[in-house]
Amino acid sequence: MSYKTILVHADEAPDSAARIMLAAELALREGAHVIGVATTGISRFLYRGETVDEQDLNLMRHLDVLRERAAQALAEFTPRLRHVGVQSFEQRVLDDEAGAGISLMARHADLVIIGQSRPNQRGVPDVPAEVLSGAGRPVLLLPHEARATSAIAVDSAGVASPGAPLPGRHILAAWNASKEAARALADALPFLQRADSVTLAIFDADERPGVYGEAPGSEVQAWLERHDVRAQIVVEQTERQGLLKRPGNTGDALLAMAGERDCDLLVMGAYGHSRFRESLLGGVTRTVLDAMHLPVLMSH
Numbered sequence: 001m002s003y004k005t006i007l008v009h010a011d012e013a014p015d016s017a018a019r020i021m022l023a024a025e026l027a028l029r030e031g032a033h034v035i036g037v038a039t040t041g042i043s044r045f046l047y048r049g050e051t052v053d054e055q056d057l058n059l060m061r062h063l064d065v066l067r068e069r070a071a072q073a074l075a076e077f078t079p080r081l082r083h084v085g086v087q088s089f090e091q092r093v094l095d096d097e098a099g100a101g102i103s104l105m106a107r108h109a110d111l112v113i114i115g116q117s118r119p120n121q122r123g124v125p126d127v128p129a130e131v132l133s134g135a136g137r138p139v140l141l142l143p144h145e146a147r148a149t150s151a152i153a154v155d156s157a158g159v160a161s162p163g164a165p166l167p168g169r170h171i172l173a174a175w176n177a178s179k180e181a182a183r184a185l186a187d188a189l190p191f192l193q194r195a196d197s198v199t200l201a202i203f204d205a206d207e208r209p210g211v212y213g214e215a216p217g218s219e220v221q222a223w224l225e226r227h228d229v230r231a232q233i234v235v236e237q238t239e240r241q242g243l244l245k246r247p248g249n250t251g252d253a254l255l256a257m258a259g260e261r262d263c264d265l266l267v268m269g270a271y272g273h274s275r276f277r278e279s280l281l282g283g284v285t286r287t288v289l290d291a292m293h294l295p296v297l298m299s300h
Contacts, residue, residue: 180300
């Protein structure tokens with residue numbers, strides 16, 4: 001298995017350059033085609049419903065400005081990919097909202113690369129939540145600022161350092177025996193098979209007796225070995241909270257373990273139940289998306 005089509009979102013955020021560089025270096029390793037996408041932010045349903053009046057000059061000027069901004073976000077896409085030697089790529093400006101447009105494009109890609117939501121931006125669409133819920137493909141998210149030991153270094157101007165090691169040398173994978181976790185592991189196999197070390201983290205196994213088997217993680221460990229992935233299993237409990245001694249936040253525990261083990265990639269399932277955007281994703285997923293300090297590969 002390999003990633004043969006990589007979709008990367010380009011926008012005005014400082015970490016956009018890091019996403020493009022990561023897509024380029026992954027493409028070199030995987031022999032992949034790269035699609036760079038920027039969006040205008042105008043829903044495609046406005047065009048379908050004939051809400052947009054092409055005779056309205058003021059509206060057309062506004063749309064032209066939005067398209068120009070989207071094109072500017074892709075200005076460095078082709079030069080960066082050519083600079084590192086990527087041979088197969090294309091770029092597109094979509095007249096659509098970012099989450100919806102990327103989700104639609106992702107359905108004929110193998111991997112989607114997007115950025116973490118910017119903090120303290122009320123009223124701004126939650127692009128990661130929309131893409132995770134709507135793409136049907138694995139999503140690799142990059143944090144706002146890469147750590148010193150992270151795969152891609154980004155300076156204050158948003159310039160990515162080429163030639164840095166790709167994420168995935170030391171991988172932490174979350175396992176709770178769910179279908180989302182199983183899909184994430186399968187989707188991450190190209191990373192897992194190249195890793196120097198893989199840690200399979202299981203938290204609070206006692207809360208779900210019978211789900212993990214007699215030896216928690218042994219079945220999925222054996223499955224990984226048949227795919228040439230050797231994984232170390234770590235079974236831990238989160239700190240019990242309240243009078244009922246309920247498990248603590250697994251998202252915080254995962255990020256803490258990733259830091260302690262100097263991991264450069266976290267693999268996990270993305271969980272969500274509600275269709276309401278305010279609570280589109282579950283608590284563990286939301287914690288990781290908000291506080292992530294390393295690249296995270298998620299599948300929903």
